Amino acid sequence: MSERPSPPSRERSAYARYLSFRTRWMDNDQFGHLNNALYYSFFDSAVNTTLIDEFGFDPNSDASVYYVVETGCSFHAGVAFPGIVEVGVRVARLGSSSASYEIGVFSQGAELAAATGRFVHVMVDRETERPVPIPGEHRAHFERVYGVS
Amino acid sequence: MSERPSPPSRERSAYARYLSFRTRWMDNDQFGHLNNALYYSFFDSAVNTTLIDEFGFDPNSDASVYYVVETGCSFHAGVAFPGIVEVGVRVARLGSSSASYEIGVFSQGAELAAATGRFVHVMVDRETERPVPIPGEHRAHFERVYGVS
């Protein structure tokens, strides 16, 4: 219960769903690798693309939206522009108001993730910014897309 | 000669080569469209990806590198995450040390560019940062990839 969770897997097979992103010239820092902060941009981009394209989530008008409350990442190997990254996403835990994602960022075709991370979303009311339950419609999409309920 | 050049075309057929980029959540500004500065990131990412993948350019070790000396962009329509953008590139003029690119940024499948711009590269010596002639090997790639010489 209060145990520290095991770290996200570096294995390709651990992730339920993948999206590919072409890197950009400005992603590289002066050491010639992707800047560490940008991995988190892959996290929220992969998660939100799926919410919008698969769940029907509309960040502009839905009454409830997802806020990021906690993230973390371990960096195992470098990735560099002009490579393409494959971002694998799984849902480790679906709570009443929260979804805890695990994410692996892979160089195209690589077997082991270059970086692995966690990303926790909480659904909040857009106006009050207080947590609200994830609606049944979204839960059905979590089941369908990520296999969690 | 000293005439102001005609603006880059919004037509798909005007561009010699295309690369697609998946947008990222943080690309959108608070009006819900891609931030204007990011279009320039598509410019240099498309140009540099081709230099590296097609010309064999190595930004880390080549003795001469390309510096950006002038850019510009006209914004015709909005593009938004989670869309995919298609970035068309042509070379409008190849000088002794410089390459003047024209670029169209299209929403996936759109007939007219959402934004059109210019991007001027000058080849410089990595140490002195002074202009040097574009080598014959690169000129051959400009001919092959972009049809200019």
Add this chain to the structure above:
Amino acid sequence: MSERPSPPSRERSAYARYLSFRTRWMDNDQFGHLNNALYYSFFDSAVNTTLIDEFGFDPNSDASVYYVVETGCSFHAGVAFPGIVEVGVRVARLGSSSASYEIGVFSQGAELAAATGRFVHVMVDRETERPVPIPGEHRAHFERVYGVS
């Protein structure tokens, strides 16, 4: 009238108002200088900070907002993290619906701008996205802050 305008000045004295920005590690590209696209982020950040702090503009709720329709930049010298940049802004022309800014980006304390650019805002209705006149209240602020009317 239809003449090409003279380029923005590199002189410090040419700009009406300055804001300083601390650079960030990820601003540098792998050549160790600020990425070209980021200069445009200084442009809209300096302009919008003044609109919000001095004009009382609220991008979240005002019925009319400013859209960027055209930008351009010439790069004269490199700037690098961890430097501080001073962004000078003047208004070159105030139209019925548009404001044409000129901008100089200076390394801290430098006499000549490292980059100079143009940035054109058009006021549009938030819903229709069609141009609307800049209201008198904003025009008074343009007069007070930038000395144009």
Add this chain to the structure above:
Amino acid sequence: MSERPSPPSRERSAYARYLSFRTRWMDNDQFGHLNNALYYSFFDSAVNTTLIDEFGFDPNSDASVYYVVETGCSFHAGVAFPGIVEVGVRVARLGSSSASYEIGVFSQGAELAAATGRFVHVMVDRETERPVPIPGEHRAHFERVYGVS
């Protein structure tokens, strides 16, 4: 020893050293707050600015450089453009090759951090990318600037 460490403090007094960063228009996402990934850019920018300005670290030429191996952040409250953020840094643990930083990101003048995080640097040889001991000269700067040894 193998206990999970207590989370970084939200108190202003917990941090040894502060740097201020002006936010940028494109930092805000479409919910009108700073994008979560950007907080990590404040982390590495504050840490690296101090390494360069206070330690004499030269990321372009030093034989050993710092790589980011692990980061994490908890988000407690929103921060928005055009605000200024104050980034507090302390060193929680200085190992043989690693420095574990804790960081608080504060809205200007706020008593409690809007976000708190961890940031772990490992010193590596630039060529082999293998860990090497942090040199005595840097350890003296860690003592002087952050009060750790």
